[in-house]
Amino acid sequence: MIPSTSSAFIALIKRDLMLSYRHRNELLNPLLFFVIVVTLFPLGTSPEKQLLQTMAPGVIWVAALLAAMLSLDSLFKSDYEDGTLEQMMLSHHSNAVLVLAKIISHWLVTGVPIILMAPLLGLFMFMPIEGIKTLMLTLLLGTPILSLVGAIGMGLTLGLNRGGMLLSLLVLPLYIPVLIFSANAVDASLAGMDIKGQLYFLGALLVLSITLAPIATATALKISVE
């Protein structure tokens, strides 16, 4: 009997979560990177509270952006190297659905820790509680977009020798809208303003990227696998 696509979807998520649990120390690296980058800013500028507070939303979000981009490396790489990815592409299930499953499980193990780590960094940067709440909310809406859009870039650069630098060149310009709306939402909430507009934009971007990014990624992967 051929399993249905939805059961394949769930099985793939379970498998990927299990695999990342077995290699859980690898997951720490992007997270440490996130913390270290934010720590560099007070050292590079000044520990002055006023200055750090104004910079905080931008700095934390840029660091999250870079951490999310670096974590993409683990998205398809091992499956590509041992041939699993090729088998997935050959299966009769929709490739886009399988790709979405991989992105979701990847976000669960890389995006969610970033969200959970954010309050600590908010404290480092003297952010008030209200700002930290908004920061986590924007990260909750924003990091899945980063994973989805980044997956396209990863799919395109998968088979290349020096894909890492190229990936940043491809992906970072596409991250700009997320950065703008998120950092601005945190800024606005610190000023006590309404942030519904920014959150709606992020939500719209999320919906758009969930619908289109898996298709583009699946097409890109097909080229890389061939």
Next chain:
Amino acid sequence: MKLPAIVHKYSSPKNFYTMSGKMVPWFAWGFGLTLVFGLYYGFFIAPTDYQQGESYRIMFVHVPAAWMSMFIYMVMAVSGAVGLIWRIKTADLMASASAPIGAAFTFIALVTGSLWGKPMWGTYWVWDARLTSELILLFLYLGFIALQASIEDPRNAARAGAILAIVGVVNIPIIHYSVEWWSTLHQGATVSKMDKPSIHIDMLIPLLVMAVSFKLYYATSVLMRARGEILLREQNSRWVKEIVENEGKALVGGAK
């Protein structure tokens, strides 16, 4: 959806090569004439701006270059998509031949924009919405070029580039409007003096002529690049060998 056979017939590398060879001189002459006319009109006939003085005249290069930078990205994405869907080789070639030209126009728009900014804003660079989106567009072009350069197989490079260009086209309006929104939040109306509600007809004519001129330059240059690439890729086919032999003979004959 199937394309009519005639499209495939005329888009075959050989036909494309012969047809484009006939078109290139026309485009090149058109470019030269419109360029001379447009620059002369823009620099000597168009009236001095009451607010910006003579410095506004850089607009006749800046604005068409900025238009071209976006136009070429669209061409790149559309021809990339055509190449991806219908597997038309020449469409792939057009996409990859367009990228460096588009990047160059984007660069020109940025440089002229910043030169224009010096007398207008007092600095060479401001984080103005349009300058910033041009800069991001330049990054998108450079990403496309870098991606194609790092994939060795030309067919895979073309397909990967096409996907990136399509993703870019979906993103460009989002990036553009988010940057616009960001910039209105962060600065006042310093930029709005650039927004003219209406433009003098003697300024509009050279502007449009220059836009046509740049389009013709693009057509000339993209076809020449694509023709060179076709010869390189089809070097083992008979018609290319014939061309090379004939032109070689003509050269030797001319030398005698």
